[in-house]
Amino acid sequence: MTASTPRKTRATGRPTLEEVARRAGVSTITASRALRGLASVGPEYVARVQEAARALNYVANPAARALASARSDAVAVLIPSLTNNVFTDALESIHAVLRPRGFEVLIGNTHYSRDAEEDLIRHYLASPPSGMIVTGFDRTETARRLIDASGVPCVHMMELAEAAGVYCVGFSQASAGEAVAEHLLARGCRRNAFVAAQLDLRMMQRGEGFRRVLQRKGLYDADLEVLTPAPSSIGLGGQLFLQLMERRPDVDGIFFGNDDLAQGALFEACRRGMRVPEQVAIVGFNDLAGSADCVPRLTTVRTPRAEMGRTAAGLLLSLIDREPPSRPAVDLGFELIVRESA
């Protein structure tokens, strides 16, 4: 007799869909459909189910939903660094559009490592998220294949590319580098250096554009490139600046591939009494915190981080909803901000 009452052995205590359905006087599947807003449910049922859900304080169990539907409410975002605001700014706006839509944003930090990124992709794809946002295009062939094979919608941010089935949001890093060179040239600088750290693909693309313009004018000097794979930082910028000025005191324009490097250079210039921009003009990149306020105020390239995040998330949303986006690649441009340093 006791066995005749099937007792739920492992209930979690939280209300289930079944209880909501019972309270609303419908089947569980109707309750499910009503809650998900599927059009095929009669309006009076929808109202009853919603009320029951509210009364019971019902929240669907994501694990059960993921298991049954073979899809999850997660979106994985892969960025190279958590301490560089270039990426956290984008992340912030990705969050702002995806969370209200009910997605959980999973953050993977690749630490600028292709191998680490491949591992993360493997990890996230083990239980396929609804979508994925990755940074740029510099990844292992395996990583690329994993994403393709998974069928998970994917948007690339920070760089542009033209290829079938590739969705991206960014701006032309090379064009930005060109714009910097043109600005330095226009203000009369003849011996222009490119100083870069980290040396990720985007950094190199900026250098490419910069170099291209100088070459075109016959003013390119390979000796004026200072490159190091070390992580970019203010302190490093100061060091590289000093090394360069010692080796080539004739340099009159410098493009630092990231603002932190440029800020460090400004500090050292100040400390050594070198005049910027009179003696040497300095241009940074990204318009990070401090660049508008330092001494002298830094001329730099403002990059549309928040907008890239927002647009990438929007693009992903349409991909998830299987609505082909109007354009697979959206160029958000950049803006040269001329301040005092160049």
Added chain:
Amino acid sequence: MTASTPRKTRATGRPTLEEVARRAGVSTITASRALRGLASVGPEYVARVQEAARALNYVANPAARALASARSDAVAVLIPSLTNNVFTDALESIHAVLRPRGFEVLIGNTHYSRDAEEDLIRHYLASPPSGMIVTGFDRTETARRLIDASGVPCVHMMELAEAAGVYCVGFSQASAGEAVAEHLLARGCRRNAFVAAQLDLRMMQRGEGFRRVLQRKGLYDADLEVLTPAPSSIGLGGQLFLQLMERRPDVDGIFFGNDDLAQGALFEACRRGMRVPEQVAIVGFNDLAGSADCVPRLTTVRTPRAEMGRTAAGLLLSLIDREPPSRPAVDLGFELIVRESA
């Protein structure tokens, strides 16, 4: 006849535990136990199962696991900001210890809002994570109750508190504020100001300690406190500094509650030709990027962000494993870094 072969209608294509078990010649439950490393499985079985899993490239389905076991592999971390490196530094080391242990780190950004934090807590608790790391103690009573009632292990970071069942990792913000006051006093500053933004609880605690020391020496002047709830930034620091110097040109020492404010002040001082520390000594807080390199180099308080994250994650791990930690509250201290600005 066709009906006699039960066909899996909705297989995901990925190998399942059942396939691993079949290949290893054991039951699924034995395979499950072997893979989870439960001691009750014979070593030869463990070996066979592990080999089968490897051969099949098996990765357990987290959703199924979460549903069956009513627990998840997620740990939720709630921080007030993603752009402030104080928190991303901690996050980084939390990741470093939790990911290798198989946990997914869910990041919730409260934007310094108690209500937003309460919503996030409600959201995460809807499918209880294995554990939770939250920032400080300033939250709504409801948020506190939700956490308590959930039974989810929780560690607080960035602040210290003594209370039954409360686990925390941090340092005394008030003591740090005291140390700054004592340093300024020791170098002869008599009219010391406290400049703060954001005004979160930790910021106020630093101010408390600072004030306390001045009061004790009979040198406290309420007119020398400049407080604004606006978000802390370099630009804001410059503005507040200028306002203060205009209103009270006699001030000879300033404690900025965060380094970005202090850095902004340094820039303005430089621009106006005010000498630091001769005319006015400046101390910051947190030892953020740039503080070691700016002009003059900033005297500040180094806070153990990475270590707090690491320790908080370790503490949480022992809580999850139901091993009571040796101490519920761990004080990691802080360090006054005396450089050039004070």
Added chain:
DNA sequence: CTGAAAGCGCTTACAG
């Protein structure tokens, strides 16, 4: 130490 059964809480696919 090993396993057959039941169940976690949803959704899919098939009917009607």
Added chain:
DNA sequence: CTGAAAGCGCTTACAG
């Protein structure tokens, strides 16, 4: 438009 059945891929609790 609504529903009964089956299933998603694991783990729990109970036996032996």
